[in-house]
Amino acid sequence: MWLVFFVCDFSLASHHRDPVFCLTREYISENDKDYLGLFYRIKKEVAYTDENGEEVITYVLMPWFSDDLKYHFSIGSYYDKYKYK
Numbered sequence: 418m419w420l421v422f423f424v425c426d427f428s429l430a431s432h433h434r435d436p437v438f439c440l441t442r443e444y445i446s447e448n449d450k451d452y453l454g455l456f457y458r459i460k461k462e463v464a465y466t467d468e469n470g471e472e473v474i475t476y477v478l479m480p481w482f483s484d485d486l487k488y489h490f491s492i493g494s495y496y497d498k499y500k501y502k
Contacts, residue, residue: 419455426452430459430476430492456481459492 426436435441436459439452444462452459460477467473476492 422455423457426454426457426459427478427492430461430478433474433476435461453481458483 422438426438429436435450436452436454439454439459442451442453443449444451446463449463450461452461458479458481460479462475462477464473464475478492
């Protein structure tokens with residue numbers, strides 16, 4: 418069952434969508450979110466803002482117990498204007 422949750426959330430994050438089988442914890446910035454799943458964490462954060470004012474958002478996969486980015490796997494990044502709603 419855990420594997421189904423993980424694969425589904427990983428697939429959604431790699432297609433620039435928010436994970437489904439996770440609890441959401443928001444950060445100070447409105448676009449930075451932390452999704453806590455069963456033994457994994459997906460972090461959505463604004464990497465930077467380009468010269469046109471568009472935000473580049475990245476998804477990062479890491480173990481659930483880790484707060485730093487020492488053990489992480491970057492899923493991908495995209496411009497906010499291509500964000501699916």
